[in-house]
Amino acid sequence: MMASAQSAPSKVLATVLLVEDEVLIRLMAANELRKAGFTVIEAAHAREALSVLRSATPVDVLITDIRMPGPIDGVQLATLARELWPNLKIAIASAYTPQWPAVNVIDAFFGKPYNPDRMIERITELLQGIK
Amino acid sequence: MTTIASAAPPSTVLVVEDEVLIRMNISQYLRECGYRVIEAVSADEALEVLQSAHEVNIVLTDVQMPGSMDGFGLAKWIRANRRDLQVIMVGTPERAADTAADLCEEGPNLSKPYEPQVLADLIRRQLGLDKSRKMVGA
Numbered sequence: 306m307m308a309s310a311q312s313a314p315s316k317v318l319a320t321v322l323l324v325e326d327e328v329l330i331r332l333m334a335a336n337e338l339r340k341a342g343f344t345v346i347e348a349a350h351a352r353e354a355l356s357v358l359r360s361a362t363p364v365d366v367l368i369t370d371i372r373m374p375g376p377i378d379g380v381q382l383a384t385l386a387r388e389l390w391p392n393l394k395i396a397i398a399s400a401y402t403p404q405w406p407a408v409n410v411i412d413a414f415f416g417k418p419y420n421p422d423r424m425i426e427r428i429t430e431l432l433q434g435i436k
Numbered sequence: 437m438t439t440i441a442s443a444a445p446p447s448t449v450l451v452v453e454d455e456v457l458i459r460m461n462i463s464q465y466l467r468e469c470g471y472r473v474i475e476a477v478s479a480d481e482a483l484e485v486l487q488s489a490h491e492v493n494i495v496l497t498d499v500q501m502p503g504s505m506d507g508f509g510l511a512k513w514i515r516a517n518r519r520d521l522q523v524i525m526v527g528t529p530e531r532a533a534d535t536a537a538d539l540c541e542e543g544p545n546l547s548k549p550y551e552p553q554v555l556a557d558l559i560r561r562q563l564g565l566d567k568s569r570k571m572v573g574a
Contacts, residue, residue, distance in 0.1 A: 328476055328477075328481040328484050328485060329484060329485070329488055329490075331475075332474055332475075332485070332490070335475075344464075346460050347459075347460075347463075347475045348456055349456075349477040349481070353456035353477070356456050356457060357456060357457065357460065360457055362457075362460070
């Protein structure tokens with residue numbers, strides 16, 4: 306398998322927590338992120354994401370879908386994560402532009418379907434401190 | 437860390453596990469061993485993957501999972517529909533004892549908790565067995 310065309314995030318060995326309830330979409334997005342050099346942790350819903358964030362596993366970036374099964378949606382997850390882990394970079398990925406009760410909560414928004422190149426570029430920027 | 441030394445494309449393991457931290461750790465370990473890993477949180481997700489175009493060589497599934505089907509159900513589906521696939525089942529010793537006959541019928545199994553290295557060795561053996569069978573039949 307050849308390396309991805311986009312440049313790997315040099316010197317940024319970052320871990321991305323990807324929260325997406327559609328398995329084939331999660332698989333595709335996670336594979337693209339891994340090809341770009343990220344370590345990816347997959348979560349199928351907010352409860353799984355919170356288990357990971359509360360564990361000893363370091364996470365640099367949270368990318369979450371909005372509509373997911375379970376009592377917590379992606380906006381609520383992002384809001385909670387911002388409060389509990391202020392250094393975490395947070396992005397929302399959704400087919401729907403949400404009504405923001407929490408526009409200041411996230412660092413990036415990705416429309417769906419995922420555009421992996423755009424997502425990787427923006428995450429790399431965030432990790433480099435580019436707002 | 438043992439890696440799979442082969443010029444062949446890496447085998448793909450479908451890991452079916454509803455406990456995220458276990459799934460995360462075992463998936464990461466297997467990736468470091470050189471496998472491609474597809475993660476599924478339920479048998480329903482696993483079926484979606486198996487019915488898609490994604491290639492899978494071996495399935496590691498927890499026995500007890502929420503959803504419309506547990507690990508046994510998934511193993512039986514695979515036996516009926518994808519006989520080319522190896523299946524390794526993982527369960528608690530109690531559950532395994534209750535259903536030893538089923539487990540034997542469905543193939544190798546591991547009791548939780550297990551060492552990742554033990555699993556990696558089992559996967560390698562299973563895939564090796566598969567290759568030798570193909571050679572015999574060739």
